[in-house]
Amino acid sequence: DVKVTQSSRYLVKRTGEKVFLECVQDMDHENMFWYRQDPGLGLRLIYFSYDVKMKEKGDIPEGYSVSREKKERFSLILESASTNQTSMYLCASSSHGGLAGDNEQFFGPGTRLTVL
Amino acid sequence: DQQVKQNSPSLSVQEGRISILNCDYTNSMFDYFLWYKKYPAEGPTFLISISSIKDKNEDGRFTVFLNKSAKHLSLHIVPSQPGDSAVYFCAATSGSRLTFGEGTQLTVNP
Numbered sequence: 736d737v738k739v740t741q742s743s744r745y746l747v748k749r750t751g752e753k754v755f756l757e758c759v760q761d762m763d764h765e766n767m768f769w770y771r772q773d774p775g776l777g778l779r780l781i782y783f784s785y786d787v788k789m790k791e792k793g794d795i796p797e798g799y800s801v802s803r804e805k806k807e808r809f810s811l812i813l814e815s816a817s818t819n820q821t822s823m824y825l826c827a828s829s830s831h832g833g834l835a836g837d838n839e840q841f842f843g844p845g846t847r848l849t850v851l
Numbered sequence: 852d853q854q855v856k857q858n859s860p861s862l863s864v865q866e867g868r869i870s871i872l873n874c875d876y877t878n879s880m881f882d883y884f885l886w887y888k889k890y891p892a893e894g895p896t897f898l899i900s901i902s903s904i905k906d907k908n909e910d911g912r913f914t915v916f917l918n919k920s921a922k923h924l925s926l927h928i929v930p931s932q933p934g935d936s937a938v939y940f941c942a943a944t945s946g947s948r949l950t951f952g953e954g955t956q957l958t959v960n961p
Contacts, residue, residue: 739894744892766947768948768949770951775860775953776953777855777857777940777951777952777953777954778895778940778951779951780948780949780950783947783948785947793948825894825895827894829947831947838883838885838900838944838946838947838949839885839897839900840897840949841897842887842894842895842896843894844892844893844894845892845893845894847892
């Protein structure tokens, strides 16, 4: 069974703290993604990666960075957490595949981050 | 600019009736469309998809319709069940990156 796991389900941090969110997938997928989900805004892409050590900015990269040192692991870093980064963070992965059917992304359970 | 829009934040239907969730897009380069379902405190799970070369795809109680000329897709659930109550996201892509709509909260009342 395919699996994407995220290091924490719930996290509470203080303003200014450095925060690490970890994501691991066991499907040998090349692509990995970080989204945040906010009410009324849907899923917004923060960063994504097509391969190890590669990263691309998504729609809302400000205040975030990422790291992909191994194929199976994609980390999201909040350099200095702020209250407007309180959100649900979702990690996903997908295969490269040239076929349209390979566009399906598999999601982790999410991390609910609260910044006080 | 919002390239994928779900204009109805919520929808309420009776058990056994049809649920119709709608989605509009603006980018004519999108060639593949997906629907995801999300329960609270869980990640989204893939439900059904459709390629732009088709206008309909069916999987059990779920059918997705695509109208390319109108840049509109819809998800039909028949018959609706209380377990279908969730947030439904439509997504569109022309490569590996998905663009999601805002989501529609579906509530199916027993």
